Amino acid sequence: MSQTKPNLAKLIALDLLTVGRVPLVMLVLIFASAMGVVFTTHHTRQAITAKDQVLEERDHLDNEWRNLILEETALAEHSRVQEVAQNDLNMKRPDADKEVVIELK
Template structure:
């Protein structure tokens, strides 16, 4: 009969250890899920930014293409400083 309380105490200790392990695992699971949601939100924001950057790159590459075609096909170039005239309009001269 004396071994029965020892077995009961051992069983109770094992159950307590398992219960603590389950609680710890659930807590870690919740923390990891919260981190996952944060990372997914960051990923979504980065995907939106990536899309905007792709659009911007398309706009800039279009400008470079037009400039390259103007130089090669039409023989256009940027004028020298001697050929640039700056015209300033004063308020008195405006109609």
């Protein structure tokens, strides 16, 4: 008598498709749920990283803006403007007798 070995993979597949449909569907749903969790976690981490980069860039731009405001304030001081006018542009305050007043009617 020759005895053949049963194909175990074939028996398991046949058992899953006939008797074990509910566990097979549950297994597929659990796998899909796990993949959804992994996908959502990945995208959440990417969003957090992007947000952190944008916040860092905002802080950098805010510091640069503050420095520019300080520079503008320093350059617009009356004493500095007067000094530049006198030294660099050779301007001087006109004498009182040379001033001309223009009136609009």
